[in-house]
Amino acid sequence: MSTLEIAAATQAKTTGSPGASARRPSSRRLGLAGWLLPIALAALWELLVRAGIANGRLMPPPSVVGRTLWGLAASGELLTHVTATLWRVAAGFGLGAGVGTVLGALTGALPVARGLLDPTLQALRAIPSIAWVPLFILWFGIFEASKVALIAVGVFFPVYLGVAAAIQGIDRRIVEVGRVFRLGRLAMVRRVLLPAILPAWFTSLRSGLGLGFMFVVAAEIMGASEGLGYLLVDGQQLGRPDTIIAAIISFAVLGKLADGLLLAITRPFLAWQDLGRDTL
Numbered sequence: 001m002s003t004l005e006i007a008a009a010t011q012a013k014t015t016g017s018p019g020a021s022a023r024r025p026s027s028r029r030l031g032l033a034g035w036l037l038p039i040a041l042a043a044l045w046e047l048l049v050r051a052g053i054a055n056g057r058l059m060p061p062p063s064v065v066g067r068t069l070w071g072l073a074a075s076g077e078l079l080t081h082v083t084a085t086l087w088r089v090a091a092g093f094g095l096g097a098g099v100g101t102v103l104g105a106l107t108g109a110l111p112v113a114r115g116l117l118d119p120t121l122q123a124l125r126a127i128p129s130i131a132w133v134p135l136f137i138l139w140f141g142i143f144e145a146s147k148v149a150l151i152a153v154g155v156f157f158p159v160y161l162g163v164a165a166a167i168q169g170i171d172r173r174i175v176e177v178g179r180v181f182r183l184g185r186l187a188m189v190r191r192v193l194l195p196a197i198l199p200a201w202f203t204s205l206r207s208g209l210g211l212g213f214m215f216v217v218a219a220e221i222m223g224a225s226e227g228l229g230y231l232l233v234d235g236q237q238l239g240r241p242d243t244i245i246a247a248i249i250s251f252a253v254l255g256k257l258a259d260g261l262l263l264a265i266t267r268p269f270l271a272w273q274d275l276g277r278d279t280l
Helices: 003-015 018-033 036-050 062-075 077-109 111-125 129-140 144-168 172-180 185-221 228-238 241-270
Strands: none
Touching: 036 062, 062 077, 062 241, 077 111, 077 144, 077 185, 077 228, 077 241, 111 144, 129 144, 129 185, 144 185, 172 185, 185 228, 185 241, 228 241
């Protein structure tokens, strides 16, 4: 029996225990409680502006921002910007995560590849993101290719580092257990090594996705005609702080939804883990 099968059997026993089922409602309540802080801060700012204590010109109250969001949504403009931004993030994330996973696996597993590739990649990682903008414009023009390339660069490095570090950090005793059970090379990768690196890989994907949303702002500022980054610049040029905050809120909501979707997709692959996070 592989380490994955043993962990899955242990997880099944733990899931069936009364204590585990009793903890689930508590986790859901804590998740809902996380919305209390932003709602309370928004309500407080609304009250301060309405009472004349705070000036809402540069930092509009939630009611003004809400009207702006509603107007953008009703006109269809918000959907256009959201669709453009999501497409760029998805394309850049797929490209950066794919290349980062492959190169991370190579440098993590092969010392020769690590010696040849890792120093150069670590040097490239230190380059500020904005420094790539003029070069990508020269190479790919001001259209979608340069924007997707910039996002892919932002996604690549956390995925690359996460995969390489996970492979290099595999416990030697896990490999020895696989050899004791006389697993072949492919069986060793599928039943021992892959489950060992999955948690770190999924965490690096979440980090890369977050950076993808950060890089898309820089990508859309460099000449886009649509997208939430363009909406930010448009609000700045027109002196509309409500438009800027509406775009920022849209980024926050999209980023949270995308992270939740990625977490939901990856959670079934980690169902075998028997963690103590709910008992600490």
